[in-house]
Amino acid sequence: MKEFGGPAFVLDRSDINTDEIIPAKYLTENSKEALAPHMLEDLKLEGFDPRAEKLRQARAIVTRGNFGCGSSREHAVWVFEKNDIDLVVGESFARIFRQNMFNCGMLAIELPREDIDAIIALGPDLTLAVDLEKNVLMAQGSHKAAFAFTLNPFDRELVRAGGWLAFADAHY
C-alpha cells in the first residue's frame, strides 16, 4: 500500500470550510494542476500565511474538528493532492470532504482531541508517518509519540484500491 506522511503543517482551528481551502472563483479551472497555487488562500487563521515555505514543504496537515465543511467541491482535496499533501489528521471531518479524500485514495485520520493536542504540543518541526497495518500514527517533533487510530473498513478498501473509481470499476 502507498506510504503516507512527511513534514506536517498545523492548522489549529475548527470548522475550516472548503471555500477557505479553495475559493469558489477557482472552480472555473478544468485542470487540477491549476488549483495548486491557491491552496488555503482564504483561510481565516491568526498568523497564517498561505505562502509560508513550511506549508509548501508539508506532506500532511494536522487540524481540529469538522475540517472540510461546506461545499462538496473535490477541488479542496485536489489542491492538497497537487501540493503533495495526501494525509490530513483531525478531530473530525465533514462527511463529503472525508469521502472525497478516500475516493481519491488519500487518507483522513480522525483522532480524539487529546491526541491532536499532544501532536500540536510536539512543536512546529513535526513529521508524521502512518503504519496502515498496525493502525498507528507516528509523530516526531520535540520528541516521538505514537497514536492508535481506527479506519472505517470501507475507507481502508478505497485506500488499498487507490480510490473509489478503481474500486467501483472492479466491482460494479
Place this chain on the structure above:
Amino acid sequence: MGQTIAEKIFAAHRRDTPTPDNVVLNLDVVLCHEITTPIAINDLVARGMDRVFDPDKIKAVIDHVTPSKDSKTATQAKIVREWAHRHRIKDFFDIGANGVCHALFPEKGFIRPGYTVIMGDSHTCTHGAFGAFAAGVGTTDLEVGILKGVCSFRHPETIKVTITGTLGNGVYAKDVILHIIKILTVNGATDKVMEFVGPVVDAMSMEARMTLCNMAIEAGATCGICLPDRVTAAYLWPFIQGDYATLDAAVADFGKWYSDADAHYAGTLAVDVAGLAPQVTHGFKPDEVMDVSALAGTRVDQVYIGSCTNGRIEDLREAAAILAGRKIAASVRGILSPATPKVYNQAMVEGIITTFMEAGFCVTNPTCGACLGMSNGVLAEGEVCASTTNRNFNGRMGKGGMVHLMSPATAAATAVTGVITDPRPFLQQAKEVKA
C-alpha cells in the same frame, strides 16, 4: 425493529454491502451542473470510459455561471453541453431553460418519494423535501454515479427533528432552519440524516420544505428529509397522474416510506417555534445565529434575494409584500435572481417583478452566481450583504465581504431601510393598508 424512512430507502436500493457498515446504493437520479461535472467528464474521456449508466436517469443544467462570464466558464458549459448531446441526455437545461439546480429539478418532477439522488453539490440535501434520500457528493462519487449508477454511503443514522408550535407572521422556514442549525451547530448532524416531522412541517408547502432541507448540510447532515404526504402528492401530481388513479392513491402509496413507530433514532430534537423571531446570522459560520433585534441597525451595501434556499415563487411573494409601494434605500444595491424561468415567469404574471423593479431592484436571470461569489453580485472588500442564501463563510460572496443570512422578508425590509430590519412591522402596515 422498525426502520426510518432513510433506512427503508436504503433497503430498497441496496446493491452491495462491501463492508458491514457501508452500503452501495443503486441511484434513481444523478444530477449534474457545470462546475463539478466537467472534470468528471474529462477524466472519463481520458480513461477511455466516456459512458453513462442510463441517459434517462441523468439530468444536467448550466446554472452556476450563466450566461458564461468568461472563456473558462464558457468552456465548462461547453464540456457539459457537448457531453449531454453526445450521450443523448434529453433532460439538459441550457440558456433559456436553465435555473438553479435545486429549484429547477424538483419543478420538473424529477424527484419522487423513495428515490436515491446524488449531485456534485452540497445542497443536494434540498431534494429530501420530497421524501427522497438526496446527498451532495464530490466529483469522484459523481463520476462513478454517471458511469455505474451507484454510490456508497455509511448506514444512515437519523436525527428526528420534531417541529411544533405556530409560526408567527413574518417568520418562515428559513428562520426555523437557522434556529435549528444554531442549536445543532455546524457539525451537530455530521454523518446523519435530519428527518423533519411535526405539525409545522405538515403545514409547510413544498417550497418551504425545500428551504428547510436545503440547509441541513449547514449542520453537517448528509440529507434533510420530510415524509411525503398530500402536499408532496399535489406538487408532483402533473408528473405522477399516470401512475396513480387518484391523489388519495398516491398519498396512500407514499405511506410505505414512512418511518416506523419503533424505528431507532441516533438522536431527537424537539423545536417549538411559537414566539420564534426572524433569525439572522452574524460571523462566518451558519450556526452563528441571532434574533433580528440583536443585529438591527447593521448597515448593508447589498441585498440579495435568490438561490436554491430562497429563490422560489413563495419567497418572492413574501419579499414583494414588503416592497410593494416602497423604495429601497439609496445606499443599497438590491438584486433579485428568480431561481428558475418558471418562477421568473410566474413572478411576472403576478406583478412581482414590477414591484421589485419599482422598488429599485435589479432583476437578473436565474443563476447561482452571487451566492458563491462567482458572478452577478460579487462583493468588494469590506462590503456587507443581506442575503437569502445559505452560507456566510468568510469570503463566500467575495473576498473580504460579509454576509448576513436571513429570510426573503427580512432581506426586503433591510433593503428598504438600508440596515438590518425586522420585517414584522412592515407586514403589519401592509395588512392595515389592505384593510
